[in-house]
Amino acid sequence: MDAPTPLSSSGEDAARGAERRLMAEAAAGGQAALAQVYDLTSAQVFGLILGVVRDRTAAEEVLQETYLHAWQHAADFDASRDTIAVWLCGIAHRYAVAHLRSVEAEAEAEGGAADEESYADRLSEAMRSLPPEQSQCIALAYYAGLTQFQIAARTAQTLAAVRSHTRAGLSGLHDHSQRARPETAATRTPEPA
Incomplete structure (x- = not known):
């Protein structure tokens, strides 16, 4: 397409x-x-x-x-x-x-x-953990302020591909932040008695 x-x-x-x-x-x-x-x-x-x-x-x-x-x-x-x-x-x-x-x-x-680590360092690390097409879509959307249509035009991708990469990238950033977050007493799952 x-x-x-x-x-x-x-x-x-x-x-x-x-x-x-x-x-x-x-x-x-x-x-x-x-x-x-x-x-x-x-x-x-x-x-x-x-x-x-x-x-x-x-x-x-x-x-x-x-x-x-x-x-x-x-x-x-x-x-x-x-x-x-x-x-x-x-x-x-x-x-x-x-x-x-x-x-x-x-x-x-x-x-x-x-x-x-600083927030900026953690964010940079998380962005580097993503595949290039996902980090590119996120950077263009959140740092350059482009719409998904504009990203598609700029990167010569379909709109569906941009949406997919953005969604997968955001999910990857969330997963990375959850893995990197230190476990606290409030977030620990209680062990069965």
């Missing part, structure tokens, strides 16, 4: 032009444009952040930092390179990783996490 055909260039050009105009208005301080960017992208951006930091309160703070940065640097947005969502997801990922590093540095300074 052939890979799906990408959007027509005229439709894509129109979408990029609309995003370019929206970000130009945001760069000029347009409140309505800022609100529209937030409404269109915040759910996706928040999902990415929450997946990295794993704490809702921290994710909300990182989301706020992400949009503050984006609004202060709206003029830097280049519609020929990225969509608004991909651009914001890149900013969000950097802030989320910086937050994790800050938390880990504080914990190490307090002596609490000196022996533990």
Whole structure:
């Protein structure tokens, strides 16, 4: 089966032009444009952040930092390179990783996490444990913010293959995290009496 055909260039050009105009208005301080960017992208951006930091309160703070940065640097947005969502997801990922590093540095300074691997290290190890096609689909979806259709077009795979690789990869990451998690009294299965 052939890979799906990408959007027509005229439709894509129109979408990029609309995003370019929206970000130009945001760069000029347009409140309505800022609100529209937030409404269109915040759910996706928040999902990415929450997946990295794993704490809702921290994710909300990182989301706020992400949009503050984006609004202060709206003029830097280049519609020929990225969509608004991909651009914001890149900013969000950097802030989320910086937050994790800050938390880990504080914990190490307090002596609490000196022996533990960092979350980023564990995630990298888990991603390396996956077959390449699975880790590629997950990376493109969660770090680049691409849809499964966009991943299929970019990697010349069928949409069904992308869905299958993503599902299997997420399952593999879950299994890896379960194997790597130290057993605690709360998670131990009681032995029969």
